Structures are given as structure tokens and as C-alpha cells.
Amino acid sequence: MRLHRNLVLAVIDSLNYIYNDGLYADKVVEKTLKRDSRWGARDRAFIAETVYDCVRWKRLYNEIAGTKNHFTQENLWKIFTVWATLKGITLPDWKQFEGTPVRRLKGKFDEFQSNRAIRESIPDWLDVLGEKELGKQWDKEIYALNQQADVVLRTNTLKTNSQKLHKLLLEEEIATESIDGYPDALKLTERKNVFRTEAFKNGFFEVQDASSQLVAAYLDVKPGMRVVDACAGAGGKTLHLAALMENKGQIIALDIYANKLKELKRRAKRAGAHNIEPRHIDSTKVIKKLYNKADRVLIDAPCSGLGVLKRNPDAKWKLQPDFIENIKRTQAEILQTYSKFLKVGGKLVYATCSILPSENEKQVQNFLKTHENFNLLKEKKVSPAKSGYDGFYMALLERTV
Numbered sequence: 001m002r003l004h005r006n007l008v009l010a011v012i013d014s015l016n017y018i019y020n021d022g023l024y025a026d027k028v029v030e031k032t033l034k035r036d037s038r039w040g041a042r043d044r045a046f047i048a049e050t051v052y053d054c055v056r057w058k059r060l061y062n063e064i065a066g067t068k069n070h071f072t073q074e075n076l077w078k079i080f081t082v083w084a085t086l087k088g089i090t091l092p093d094w095k096q097f098e099g100t101p102v103r104r105l106k107g108k109f110d111e112f113q114s115n116r117a118i119r120e121s122i123p124d125w126l127d128v129l130g131e132k133e134l135g136k137q138w139d140k141e142i143y144a145l146n147q148q149a150d151v152v153l154r155t156n157t158l159k160t161n162s163q164k165l166h167k168l169l170l171e172e173e174i175a176t177e178s179i180d181g182y183p184d185a186l187k188l189t190e191r192k193n194v195f196r197t198e199a200f201k202n203g204f205f206e207v208q209d210a211s212s213q214l215v216a217a218y219l220d221v222k223p224g225m226r227v228v229d230a231c232a233g234a235g236g237k238t239l240h241l242a243a244l245m246e247n248k249g250q251i252i253a254l255d256i257y258a259n260k261l262k263e264l265k266r267r268a269k270r271a272g273a274h275n276i277e278p279r280h281i282d283s284t285k286v287i288k289k290l291y292n293k294a295d296r297v298l299i300d301a302p303c304s305g306l307g308v309l310k311r312n313p314d315a316k317w318k319l320q321p322d323f324i325e326n327i328k329r330t331q332a333e334i335l336q337t338y339s340k341f342l343k344v345g346g347k348l349v350y351a352t353c354s355i356l357p358s359e360n361e362k363q364v365q366n367f368l369k370t371h372e373n374f375n376l377l378k379e380k381k382v383s384p385a386k387s388g389y390d391g392f393y394m395a396l397l398e399r400t401v
């Protein structure tokens with residue numbers, strides 16, 4: 001691979017925004033890619049993938065480069081040099097690469113393989129927590145969470161089916177394949193920008209990881225039911241519920257952030273989902289009105305997001321132990337309160353995109369201890385290491401009395 005100066009400069013600028021100003025990697029990459037309309041698909045892929053690599057492997061590269069977490073312009077070049085060296089790229093004779101100790105950098109990489117926190121490029125506290133919660137399995141999970149995520153689509157069955165969508169996308173030069181065990185999923189065989197396709201604009205699919213596609217299906221919804229999606233956000237699962245319910249019945253989509261629900265409305269329009277009613281939780285009245293009213297409740301709870309590090313590698317550096325402790329309290333409260341939405345005989349799914357038992361099965365076990373009128377029907381832990389997709393947890397509960 002030959003390095004092009006303007007593309008490398010775009011990478012260095014992006015890293016400066018992410019490492020030094022704390023901006024989100026996806027937002028920075030999106031903005032950087034708009035900088036030069038002459039860049040082709042390969043140039044854009046180079047910028048996006050290199051920036052994501054440098055975010056994913058920030059600690060490892062920082063240790064190899066000896067930059068001591070000081071991300072000056074000169075040190076950002078050193079980080080980039082580590083990336084290029086480990087990729088086996090021949091360095092051009094630019095002044096920033098003068099005197100690069102290629103063999104020493106490779107030697108340091110080998111040296112750090114015995115230290116998991118550095119090798120997997122995570123903070124020490126996270127490595128300790130992961131091992132405490134998952135034991136030996138943590139090794140495999142954190143390795144899997146450092147692999148690049150596949151791009152997976154969920155066919156919008158309100159408008160099409162996966163065979164038709166596969167053909168339509170091929171006409172737009174996007175090749176996909178189906179995934180065993182995930183009926184509506186199509187996986188891209190090569191990374192492409194799917195948001196520009198006519199198929200997307202027409203609402204024929206959403207981008208949604210395969211594991212995430214299991215959640216709405218777990219709730220056992222039927223057309224005509226009244227369903228509360230209690231933490232709907234921008235509606236990834238809400239739209240799936242609408243499709244499973246064939247647009248019949250009612251989905252009340254709640255969230256504490258009005259702007260997320262606004263985005264949900266936009267997406268629902270594109271998807272042709274007509275049975276969704278977004279309600280902003282701006283007072284306890286909104287909540288109390290729904291007690292004993294729902295056939296089904298989905299709690300896609302706020303969580304650490306440790307199951308989706310593949311697609312959000314900068315979360316490694318944004319997450320703090322305090323945040324995880326607080327979010328666990330919120331999860332317990334949410335489960336207590338929103339379970340009251342259920343009618344007798346109704347069912348509830350509690351789900352997270354975390355792999356930590358303390359956010360998952362332990363929350364459900366604690367809830368069941370104080371709620372004798374609920375039964376656990378089944379639960380599923382989706383391991384990134386075993387599935388190859390995001391980490392998720394889901395439990396199906398039933399209100400008996």
C-alpha cells in the first residue's frame with residue numbers, strides 16, 4: 001500500500017480531535033470525509049479504517065510509540081508510524097518518518113503480547129472488572145470485541161423480504177449474504193456506504209447488528225397487541241417490533257430524551273411503520289398512566305455498552321467505573337418501575353448490550369427475589385466470541401398475578 005500525504009494528514013487531524021478534544025470517533029470521521037469531494041471510495045475507506053484502528057489500539061500504539069499519552073502533533077505522527085509499521089507498510093521518505101526504528105517498534109509489539117490490558121488496548125480497571133465478572137472467558141471476549149464489526153442489515157418486512165432486498169442491493173453494487181439463524185439479516189460481503197442507496201431511502205432496511213435483531217423477536221409479540229418499548233431511543237428495536245406486528249396494534253415508544261424520539265419518528269416514516277406512538281417521559285404521569293395496560297414490555301436498558309465495543313471502540317476510553325455503578329442502579333429502578341406496565345399474563349423482555357453478569361442475569365435475579373408475581377421464562381447470553389457479532393443479554397419474564 002502506498003501512503004498519500006493528504007489522506008494521512010486527514011487521519012492525523014481526526015486523531016487530534018478524538019484523542020485531545022474527546023470528540024466521538026464516528027462524528028469526527030463523518031466530518032473529515034466531507035472535507036474533500038475528490039476522495040474516492042478507497043480514500044474514504046483508508047481514512048475511516050485507519051482512524052478506527054488508531055482509536056481501537058490507542059493504548060497499545062501509545063505504549064509502543066513511547067508517547068506517554070501526550071498527543072502532540074509530533075506524537076500523533078509517531079502513533080500513525082506505529083500503525084503503518086505494524087501493517088507492514090513501507091514508509092515513504094517524508095521527514096516525519098526519518099529515523100523510524102522499525103525493528104524496535106515490532107519488537108515492542110511482541111513484548112507487550114504478555115500484558116493483556118496493553119495487548120487488547122484497554123484501561124487496567126476494565127481488564128480487572130472483565131476478569132472479575134467473566135473469569136477466563138474475558139480473554140476471548142475482549143479479543144473478539146477488538147475485531148472489526150461486520151455491517152449487518154435488517155430487512156424491513158413491512159416493505160420487502162430478504163431475497164428481494166438482496167437483489168435490489170446487487171443492482172446498486174452492494175453484495176450481501178444471509179446469516180444462518182437470523183431470518184431477516186443480510187451481511188455485507190464488502191464494506192460500502194449503504195445509506196446512499198435507493199433501497200435505504202425507500203425504507204427497505206435498517207443497519208442493525210445480528211445480535212440486536214434477536215431482541216424484538218424474543219418478546220413474542222403478535223399483531224394487535226399493545227406493546228410498550230420503554231427505552232426506545234432512536235427506535236432500532238421499535239421499528240423491528242412494528243414489522244413483527246405487521247403494523248397492527250399499538251407500540252408506545254418511551255424515552256427520557258425527546259431528540260431521540262424525534263429521530264425515531266423520522267425513521268418510522270421512512271420504514272412505513274404506522275403503529276408507533278412516541279411519548280416523551282417528561283413527568284411521572286406519563287409512566288403511571290401505563291400501569292397494567294401492556295401485553296408486552298420491552299426494556300432495552302441503558303448499559304455500559306461493553307458488548308458493542310467493536311463498533312464503538314472509543315467507549316473504552318470514555319467509560320468510567322463510576323458510570324457502570326450508576327447505570328446498574330438505573331437498570332434496577334427501570335426494571336422495577338416499567339414492569340408495572342404489564343397486565344397479568346403479559347410478558348417482558350429485559351435486554352442490554354453488555355456482557356457483564358452484574359448488568360444482566362444478576363439484575364433479573366435480584367428483581368425476581370422481590371417480585372414473586374413474575375417468572376423467568378427463558379434467557380439468552382450472546383457472546384461476541386462465540387457469535388462473531390455484538391454482545392447482548394435478553395431475559396423473557398412473565399407476570400403471573
Ligand SMILES: C[S@@+](CC[C@H](N)C(=O)[O-])C[C@H]1O[C@@H](n2cnc3c(N)ncnc32)[C@H](O)[C@@H]1O
Binds near residue numbers: 230235238
Ligand atoms: C440501549 S439504549 C436504547 C436503544 C434503542 N432501544 C434501540 O434499539 O435503538 C437505552 C435508552 O434508554 C434511555 N433511557 C435512559 N434512562 C431512561 C429512563 N429512566 N427511562 C426511559 N428511558 C431511559 C436512553 O435515552 C436510551 O435511549
